[in-house]
Amino acid sequence: MERYDLSVTNVTGTLPEGARKINGISLAIGFFDGVHLGHLEVVRQAVALARQQGLVPAVMTFDPHPRVVLGQGSQFHTVLTPLEDKLKLLAELGVEAAYIIHFDRDFSEVTAEQFVKSFISPLGVKATVVGFDFAFGHRGEGNAESLRVYGGGEIEVRVVSPVYYEGHKVSSTRIRDRLAEGDCNAVTHLLGRPYEIKGIVVHGDARGRLLGFPTANLLPEQPYVIPRSGVYAIYIDVLSASGASENRYSGVLNVGYRPTFDAPGGALKLEAHLFDFDGDLYGRELALTLHSFFRSEKKFESIDQLIEQITSDAAEARKILSTIVKS
Template identity: 80%
Template sequence: MERYDLSIANITGQLPEGASKEQGISLAIGFFDGVHLGHQEVVRQAVSLARQQGLVPAVMTFDPHPRVVLGHGSQYQTVLTPLADKLELLADLGVEAAYVIHFDHDFSEVTAEKFIKSFISPLGVKATTVGFDFSFGHRGEGNADTLRLYGNGEIHVQVISPVFLEGDKVSSTRIRDRLADGECHDASLLLGRPYVIKGTVVHGDARGRLLGFPTANLEPEQPYVIPRLGVYAIYVDVLDDEGFSEGRYTGVLNSGFRPTFDAPGGALKLEAHLFDFDGDLYGRQLALTLDTFLRAEKKFESIDQLVQQISSDSAQAKEIFSVRSED
C-alpha cells in the first residue's frame, strides 16, 4: 500500500500504480485509532464495495489526532496505533492506497463543502464509507448527508452502524479504558488482536542483569497509549530491519517508575525480561504483546524482596504460557 500526503496547499490526487482516476475510488474516511472491530467493519465494507464495482479500495485518514490540534483532549497525545502501524493494519484489510492529511489549524478551518470539492472529488471518489458518528469540516459541520449533498449525486455514501461486543459499543475510548485498568484480554477482544507496543532497545543501568534478571529497556518510537503501570506477562518479537519477526519469546514486562531505585518524578520505563534468551538486543526493535496483567508496581524495602518478587512474577508468567500452549 502506498502512502500519499495531502495538505490544504498541495492536493496531489495520486492513485496507485496501474489505476486511473476514471476507474474511481471507494474511500473509507476516518481517524481509525486502534483500527478496532468497528473501524475494521467500515474498511471492509469500503473494500467490498470496491471489489463489486471495480474501484480502488482506499482510506483517507488524518495525522495528528484532530482533538490534539484543537486542544480538546490531551489524552489523545497518545494513540493506540501510530500512523505506521495503522497503515500496516489497513493494508492487511485490503486497502491499496492511503491518503494521509496533515491535520493542522489551517485544515481545521476548511468547510465541509470545501473538503468535498477540494479533497474528495479531485481524487475521483465514486463511493465513501464512514462510521455512524462521522463528522468533518469546520466545527464538525459535515456528516454523511453533507457528503451526499455536495457530492451532487456522483458519490455513493454508505454509513456503517456501530459494532457491539458484550452489549456495549466498540470504541477507541472503551479500549483505552480497558488498558488503563490493565484488562489486556478485554482490550484485545475489542481490537480484534492483541495490543502491541513497538520500540527500540536502549542502554539502561544494567541493574537487572546484576539482579539475575537482565532486561531490555524499550524506548517506544511513537506515542503509544501506555496501559496500567505494573508487571505483565508478555510475548516479545525481535524484529528485523523490515519489521518482521526474527523470533518470538515469552517474558515479563515492568512498566513504571522503578520506585525501589528511582526518586519520584523520573521517566517512565518499559523493562522487558525475556525468558530463554541470551544475546545482545541493544539497538534492535522489539514488539511487545501484552498478554496478562500480573500486579501493580510497588516499592520494595530491600533488593532481596524485589528479587523474590521478580522470581514469583516470572514463575506466574511461565505458568500462564505453559497452560496456553496446552490449549
C-alpha cells in the same frame, strides 16, 4: 499499498502527482486510532464494496489527530496505533491506496463542501464508507448526508452502525480506559488483537542483570498509550530492519517507576525480561505484545524479597503464556 500525502494546499485543486491516477475508488474515511473492531467493520465494508463494483479499495485518514491541533484533549497526544502501523494493518485488510491528510490549523478551516469538492470528488471516489458518528469540515459541520449532497449525488455513501462488546460500544476511548486499568483481555477483544508497543532498546543501569534477570529497557518510538503500571505477561518480537519479526520470545514486562530503587517522581520505564534469551539487544527494535496484567508495582524492603517476587513473576508469566499457546 499506494500512499498519497495531502494538505490544505490541495483545496486549490492541485493534488499531488499520482493522486489522480486511480479512478473509481471505494473510500473508508476516519482517523482509525487502534484500528479496532468498529474501524475494521468500516474498512471491510469499503473493501467488499470495491470488490462488488470493480473499484479500488482505499482509505482516507488524518495525521495528527484533529483534536490535538484544535486543543480538545491532551489524551489525544498519545496514540493506540501510530500511522505507519495503522497503514500496515489497513493493507492487511485489502486496502490498496491510502490518502493521508496533514491536519493543521489551516485544514481545520476547510468547509465540508470544500472538503468534498477538493479532496473527495477529484480522486474519482464513487463510494464512501464511514462510521455512525462521522463528522467532517470546519467545526464538524459535515456528516454522511453532506457527503451525498456535496458529491452531487454521484457518490454512494454507506454508514456503518456501532459495534458492541459486552453491551458497550467499541471505541478508542474505551480501549484507552481499559489499558489504564490493565485489562488486557478486554483490550484484546476490542482491538481484535493484543495491544502492541514498539521501541528501541536503550542502556539502563544493568541492575536487572545483577539480580539475575536481565531486562531490555524499551524506549517507545511513538507516543503510545502506556498501560497501567505493573507486571504483564508478554511476547517480544525482535524486529529486522524491515520491521519483520526475526525471533519471538515469551517474557515478562514491568511498566512503572521502580520504587524499590528510584526516588518518587522519576521517569516511567518499560523493562522486558525475555525468557530463554542470552544476547545483546542494544539498539534493536522490539515489539511488545501485551497478554495479561497480573500484579501492581510495589516497593520491596530488601533485594532478596525483590528477587523472590521476580522469580514468582516469571513463573506466573510462563504459566499464562503456555495457556494462551495451548488455546
